[in-house]
Amino acid sequence: MSFKENKIDMPSPVCLINNTEDGGLRICQEALDILDQITQPVVVVAVVGLYRTGKSYLMNRLAGKRKGFALGSTIESKTKGIWMWCVPHPHIEDHTLVLLDTEGLGDVDKGDEKHDVWIFCLAVLLSSTVVYNSLGVIDNMALEKLQYVTKLTEHINVTSDAVGGEEAYSKSTEFMHVFPSFVWTVRDFTLDLDGKPITADQYLESALTLKQGNTDNVVKYNKTRSSLRDFFAVRKCFVFERPGSTKQMKKMEELMDDDLDESFVQQSEAFCTYIYTNSKPKTMRGGLGVTGRMLATLAQTYVEAISSGQVPSLDNAVESLTWIHNSRAVQEAVEFYHCEMTKKVQFPTETQQELSDIHAGVEKEAISIFIKGSFNDQNQEYQRDLVKCLKKEYEEFVKRNMEESRKACGSIISRVFCPLEEAVKEGTYMQPGGYTEYCSALEEAVQQYRSEKGHGPMLEEVLSNYLAEKSAVGGNILAADRSLSEAEQKTEEEKRQKEALEQQNRQLEEQKKFQEQLIQDQKKSHEEHIEQLKKKMEEERKRSEEQFRRTQQALHQEQIRLMQEGFWKKSAEMQEQIDKLTKEIKRKKKKRWYQRI
Structure with a gap:
């Protein structure tokens, strides 16, 4: 199983959501x-x-390919459901660009408006930028065809606290806060914007101007315009001239840029550059980042809700992401730790420090895997589980290292002390002067034992146990050595006891260092968890603040427009929303988020 950060470069699109x-x-x-x-x-x-408005062509351009999403050349809609193409992001390192090409709305053969609404809603829910593609000009007829945007409030559920904090926001403010950026691309555009002091963006905003009055016609006229202005904080417009002749357009997949109209190519490049530069990574409320695998869960959650007759809920989606991906993040981080430690640790390590260094490096990567894969881990519940699991894993490696060290030390002792033990069995030292010879041979064996490699951290403990076990042998040889006077024997006995005490102190010092190292390991582990968590929470805080500021700025701009159009009451109501957002931003700045850690 691979735990590296994966990126996918698909050769062609696949279907993400199909029609039954x-x-x-x-x-x-x-x-x-x-x-x-x-x-x-x-x-x-x-x-x-x-x-049949050329949506797929734009997606192929964004993928950097001429072929991919089906273009077709007939009046029949080629794309059914929602198709997906994942490519490395050309401008943002370590990010994936996911392109979603949706089924054409208003297909006369299908004739299912409810189905079209759900396709539109899913595009909005899943994307960080939604592109609406149309032909001709932005006029009242074009806006009426975009009536799907007015259905969003009926088909998407955002709870009253979705924007966060203690403030209650209007429904439109809630939608604006969590909805993607909106880009309107107008194909085969015939009006001459260059001859007028107006940009494509100004052209769009002009088309969204509201009318005064309460008649049915005025309400109908304003409905789609108000929805676009109320729900999408960032709006952008691109106009495209015809790419070429009708004959050429039937074989667009085969044409190079040199075969197309120069203005169309330039407009296409400007569109792609804007998307690459300005489209933000997909986030949920609170600045929670979304990975590819989390996007899969989102798609599943929303489609299951729709299929069961429910309204997709952002809160339910967050709950699904939290439960599924935090549990998985813990599991993958622990599996990674176990696999990497098993590969990197050669038992026994020469010292506990060596094992600790390997552990520190692997644990850092394991924590990173968890941090990247976790989502909305409130109060660090899942990270605490990870701490416990990694601690248990490390303890098992320490335990095994000690066991292997004892085995290695025992093997070395058997080999090094074998000649001495054979001599003792043969009675070589049971003669006058034998004790001195025995002590010399014993000291030589101890020095050879310590000079060997591959003991592990239990070197002195195993040696102490062995010497204690053989202590009686030295006492017997000393007692049998008649060449020593009684005073000399007493001196030698005191020397033996002193050496035994020194060896015991060596063992105690070894154990002390061992325990100190484990305590240091635990401290480093805690610091590493805190450091990586702080970094992630700071990123989420910045994204969350950016969401609020984006909404605040959009509301302020909309308030100015409403005043210019004479909607004073609506403008005053919007000021209340702006004040609440301002208060929330200040509250978040004062809040010491890191105290949650």
């Missing part, structure tokens, strides 16, 4: 398996729009 025979939706396992391998953060760009 009864008009429902189902998730495709092949796409889930691909996403499951992506442990990197993802930037998700989804394209939606009426069928």
Whole structure:
């Protein structure tokens, strides 16, 4: 099993969400398996729009390919459901760009508006940038065809505390806070913007101007415009001239840039550059980052909700991500630790410090795997589980290292002290002057034992046990040595006891260092957990603050527009939302988030 940060470069798209025979939706396992391998953060760009408007071509451009998503050249819609293409992000290192090409809306053969609404909702829920593609111009007819945006409040559930904190926000503010950026691409554009002092963005915002009044026609006129302005904090517009003749457009996959209209190529490059540069990594509320495998869980959660007749809930999605991916992150981090330690540790290590150094390096990587794979680990519940699991794993390696060290030391002792033991059995030292010879041979054997390699950290303990076991042998030889006077024997006995005490002190010093090293290991482990957690929480805090500021800025701009259009009451209501957001941003800045650790 590989635990490295995986990135996928798919040769071609696969279906992510398919249509069932009864008009429902189902998730495709092949796409889930691909996403499951992506442990990197993802930037998700989804394209939606009426069928046969050239959505797939834009996605192929973003993938850096001419072929991929099916283009087709007939009036029939080629894309069914939602198709996915994952490629390395061209501008952001260690990120994956996930492109979602959706089924064309308004297909006359299908004629299922409810199905179209769900496709649109899924594109919004899964993406960090949603691209709406249309033909011609942005006029009232074009906006009426985008009526799906008005259905979002009925088909997506965001709880009242979704924006966080103690403040209650309006529903539109909640949506704006969690919804993706919105890019409108207008294909085969015929008006001349260059001849007027107006940009494509200004053209879009002008088209979204509201009308005064309460008549049915005015309410209908304002509905889609208000929804776009209320739900999407970031809006961008690109216009594209026709890429070439009708004949050329039927074989777009075969054409090189030199075969296309120069303005179209430049406009396409500007669009791709904007997406690469400005599309943010996919996040949930609170700045929680989403990886490829988390995106798979999101897609499953939303499709299951839709299939069961429920409204997809962002809160439920967060709960699913929390339970599934935190448990998995702990498991993968522990498995990684065990596998790497098994590969890297050669038992016994010469010292406990050597084992500790290997442990520190592997544990750091294991914590990193957990941190990257964890999601919304409130109060560090799952990280505490990881601490316990890694501690237990390390204790097992320490225990085995001690056992292997004892075996190695025992083997060395058997070999080194064998000649001495044979001499003792033969009675070589049971004669006058034999004790001196025995002590000399014993000292030589001890020195040889200590000079050998491969003892491990139990060197002195095993030696102490052996010498204690053989202590009576030395006493018997001393007592039998008639060449020594009674006073000399007493002196030698005192010397023997002193040497035994010195050996005991060596063993105690060895044990003390061993315990101190374990305490130091635990301290380093704690510091490493804290350091990596702080880094992740700081990143989430910054993303969360960015979400709030983006919403705050969008509301402020919308407030100015409402005043310019004469909607004073709505402008005043929006000020209340702005004040709440300002208060929340200040509260978050004052809050010492790191105290949660």
